[in-house]
Amino acid sequence: MADDLRHSIEDFFYLEAELLDERRLREWLDLFTDDAHYWMPVRYNPLDRPTELNEELSKPGESYYFNDDKESLRIRVERAYAKNAWAEMPPSRTRHIISNIRVKRDDGVEIEVHSNFMVYRTRMEKDQDIFVGTRRDILRRANGAMKIARRTIILDQAVLAAKNISIFL
Amino acid sequence: MDIKSLVDPEGGLINRRIFADPEIYALERERVFARCWLYLGHESEVPNPGDFVTAYMGEEPVILWRDLNGRIGAYLNLCRHRGNRVCRADRGNARILTCSYHGWSYTSDGKLALVPMIDAFRELEREKWGLIPVAQVDSYKGLIFATFDPEAPSLTEYLGDMAWYLDILLDRREGGTEVSGPHRWVLDANWKTAAENFGGDGYHIFSTHGSARELGIDTTTSQTRQWNQGCQIACGNGHILVSWITPPDGGPWFAQPDDELVRYMKEHAAEIESRLGTMRARKISPSAGTVFPNFSIHWLTRTIRVWHPRGPDKMEIWSWAVVDKAAPQAIKEKMRFVSQYRFSPSGVFEQDDMDNWAQVTGAAKSLIGRSYPANYQMSGNEPPIALDLPGRTMSRFSDNNQLNLYMHWAKVLEAKNWDEIKSAAS
Numbered sequence: 155m156a157d158d159l160r161h162s163i164e165d166f167f168y169l170e171a172e173l174l175d176e177r178r179l180r181e182w183l184d185l186f187t188d189d190a191h192y193w194m195p196v197r198y199n200p201l202d203r204p205t206e207l208n209e210e211l212s213k214p215g216e217s218y219y220f221n222d223d224k225e226s227l228r229i230r231v232e233r234a235y236a237k238n239a240w241a242e243m244p245p246s247r248t249r250h251i252i253s254n255i256r257v258k259r260d261d262g263v264e265i266e267v268h269s270n271f272m273v274y275r276t277r278m279e280k281d282q283d284i285f286v287g288t289r290r291d292i293l294r295r296a297n298g299a300m301k302i303a304r305r306t307i308i309l310d311q312a313v314l315a316a317k318n319i320s321i322f323l
Numbered sequence: 324m325d326i327k328s329l330v331d332p333e334g335g336l337i338n339r340r341i342f343a344d345p346e347i348y349a350l351e352r353e354r355v356f357a358r359c360w361l362y363l364g365h366e367s368e369v370p371n372p373g374d375f376v377t378a379y380m381g382e383e384p385v386i387l388w389r390d391l392n393g394r395i396g397a398y399l400n401l402c403r404h405r406g407n408r409v410c411r412a413d414r415g416n417a418r419i420l421t422c423s424y425h426g427w428s429y430t431s432d433g434k435l436a437l438v439p440m441i442d443a444f445r446e447l448e449r450e451k452w453g454l455i456p457v458a459q460v461d462s463y464k465g466l467i468f469a470t471f472d473p474e475a476p477s478l479t480e481y482l483g484d485m486a487w488y489l490d491i492l493l494d495r496r497e498g499g500t501e502v503s504g505p506h507r508w509v510l511d512a513n514w515k516t517a518a519e520n521f522g523g524d525g526y527h528i529f530s531t532h533g534s535a536r537e538l539g540i541d542t543t544t545s546q547t548r549q550w551n552q553g554c555q556i557a558c559g560n561g562h563i564l565v566s567w568i569t570p571p572d573g574g575p576w577f578a579q580p581d582d583e584l585v586r587y588m589k590e591h592a593a594e595i596e597s598r599l600g601t602m603r604a605r606k607i608s609p610s611a612g613t614v615f616p617n618f619s620i621h622w623l624t625r626t627i628r629v630w631h632p633r634g635p636d637k638m639e640i641w642s643w644a645v646v647d648k649a650a651p652q653a654i655k656e657k658m659r660f661v662s663q664y665r666f667s668p669s670g671v672f673e674q675d676d677m678d679n680w681a682q683v684t685g686a687a688k689s690l691i692g693r694s695y696p697a698n699y700q701m702s703g704n705e706p707p708i709a710l711d712l713p714g715r716t717m718s719r720f721s722d723n724n725q726l727n728l729y730m731h732w733a734k735v736l737e738a739k740n741w742d743e744i745k746s747a748a749s
Contacts, residue, residue: 194669196506201415215652217504217644219669221660229538233671239534241674278678312413313639314508317677319669 156257163267163293164255166300171250174322179231182322183224187294187303192227194219194307194323211308219319220307230322241320246277248321252289264303265293271307273323275316283316285309285323324350326736330729335700335722337729342513343687347736348635354736355616356381360459360468360481362618362629363387363397365643367465367501373416373431379631379639380469385457386410387467390431391418395462397469398433398454409454429454464493465500466627468618474741484713485562485614491603492622495575495595496649502627503659504643508668512680513687514617514630514638515732520676521621521628522563522613523555523724526701531679535671542610542624542665542672543567543578544585553610554707555724558714561731563724564612564620568708569605578608580623581661587654606710615731625658626666636684642667699726 166185173182186192195211195218204210212218222230233239251272259266273285292304307323324346329338341347361380364387368376375388377400384400386409402409402422409420409429419436421428428437433454441447460469461478463486468478475481482489493500510517520527528536535541541548552568569577575595576588588595596604609622617630628642644662646655665672686692703718710716717723738744 196504198413199411201410201412201417212503215503215656215659217506217659217667218663219506219667221663226664229540230671232538233534236534236537238530238537239675240531240678312507314506314668316508316668317510317681318508318674320674 561615
């Protein structure tokens with residue numbers, strides 16, 4: 155049972171990665187619930203060794219890379235299809251590698267899943283970035299399908315070693 | 324090197340070398356970044372005794388530390404012993420910071436407090452071996468600036484007329500502002516490409532940022548765009564900004580890029596006007612500007628940022644969102660969202676700026692390309708609406724501000740001391 159669940163989550167994340175890497179972003183957006191929240195905090199170096207990883211992350215009320223609902227996410231997606239959204243013109247070539255999938259909680263409706271990501275981006279002649287971190291997702295079952303209700307993206311870098319994040323993680 | 328020859332204000336030409344030349348950059352480190360007032364942080368980042376953040380002044384790592392008496396000091400983040408960094412955290416609270424290498428410890432006022440095995444040293448005079456203080460530290464309405472040069476004029480004198488415009492972001496409400504951040508990221512571009520862009524480039528909005536505006540995300544209202552009146556302002560000392568001029572029935576809400584923020588500004592219009600006066604509350608609404616050399620502001624989207632140089636062709640960008648301290652929590656959240664959704668590494672405006680600046684820097688490295696000057700000949704097609712404003716007011720879509728910045732930059736690079744900088748004030 156647990157293996158089946160993890161297997162179906164894996165399939166779901168692989169499909170998601172495929173949509174992102176093939177730039178089918180409107181289809182990707184459909185994977186989110188209407189009340190979805192897409193959150194990516196900023197990371198800081200602490201003075202003392204934190205008891206919890208969360209202490210290194212910006213909290214609500216502080217800064218963030220993303221704090222989107224589905225509408226603000228939709229505008230980002232639509233921008234990617236515009237011919238004059240220069241950060242993605244020419245578009246990034248990405249490869250989303252998702253692994254270490256851990257099911258943390260399952261109440262029958264919502265599943266909390268943590269996974270690791272490594273996203274390689276190359277663009278134009280030889281721009282290269284590697285984004286590495288963890289996703290903490292709340293997936294929701296609806297009408298036999300799975301959707302992303304909440305995504306938290308925790309990047310391992312403190313100073314972002316890229317000129318922008320014009321792709322989705 | 325004849326710096327002045329690189330900037331030709333009459334011809335409207337800039338020699339591209341200034342964006343990538345290692346020799347020029349070495350001179351900038353010495354004459355610009357070791358001499359001018361540089362932005363370090365906001366008072367709200369270090370509210371309590373012992374609070375610190377680590378920051379940079381140019382390429383120099385600095386600790387901004389509020390001591391136990393509440394006084395804010397800035398010190399090189401460098402142990403006096405061998406030079407190891409005293410602090411490896413980005414922020415925190417400490418009465419004492421201890422160097423990891425041999426354990427020298429410093430108190431929050433920068434004094435050397437403890438040296439392990441001090442008896443083994445030859446008469447170590449502890450009072451002479453405190454953290455290296457930054458020569459002058461001062462703040463303007465929450466913004467903390469510092470300079471390595473003890474001869475630099477006061478911060479008030481340095482900011483000059485620019486302070487009057489900074490108030491429009493910093494002093495709208497009782498209690499001033501607080502910041503969240505910073506965002507920190509890197510870009511392969513010369514720091515001046517960003518400083519000049521924020522300081523006057525209303526021209527690039529249409530091409531660079533068209534896609535965001537077509538999807539309804541802007542840095543102001545469509546009403547403001549239709550009214551379409553504004554000006555460039557050069558405040559002297561290399562400080563420059565662009566401002567909207569609001570219509571007669573406008574107010575402090577006029578150019579706000581979000582309906583909720585418009586309502587908030589309308590609600591508090593009386594307070595804003597009593598603090599800022601009629602001109603700053605009702606007649607103008609600055610959009611973007613640069614405090615020389617590398618501190619920029621976008622008033623309407625409430626972002627402040629530093630373009631830290633990292634060599635002639637690289638920078639590290641640090642940016643913060645600024646909100647009114649007196650605003651309700653939900654409004655603060657909205658302000659932060661409006662700010663970071665547009666300006667941050669993921670910002671739908673800022674993303675699109677990055678390649679432009681990187682490629683302008685690339686052109687300066689092109690052997691053939693750099694033998695052709697860059698064009699700064701836009702002189703404006705209309706004089707701005709006449710308003711009695713501090714500084715020199717010029718046509719909005721022009722290169723006047725940018726040339727003003729580079730003339731000041733050239734002067735600072737050539738001047739041997741502050742008297743020379745001041746004697747030929749721009």
